[in-house]
Amino acid sequence: MKTTFFLFFTIFSLNIKAQNLYKFSNDIEKEINNDKSGDNSYKYQIGAMKYSMSNYYFKGLQTWDKLGRKEKNYLMITV
Secondary structure, three states: OHHHHHHHHHHHHHHHHHHHHOOOHHHHHHHHHHOOOOOHHHHHHHHHHHHHHOOOHHHHHHHHHOOOOOOOOOOOOOO
16 A cells, blocks of 8 residues: 555656646747846756757757857867
8 A cells, every 4th residue: 555655646746747847839938038137148048958858959959059159269280
């Protein structure tokens, strides 16, 4: 009886946690636009992470590109 209760409780708690992780892309976009933290890089990083957790990988990459980081110019030396 104790093992059945423990198993039921574990499955039920994992199910609730999984439902809180997934969000629709429209909801994530609204959260990014409504973020008033003042730091654009922070809100785009969090947005990209939420997209990737919800299996919107391409949108996550597009959001990550909005960070505005400068590309580094590397010197290529060939011999």
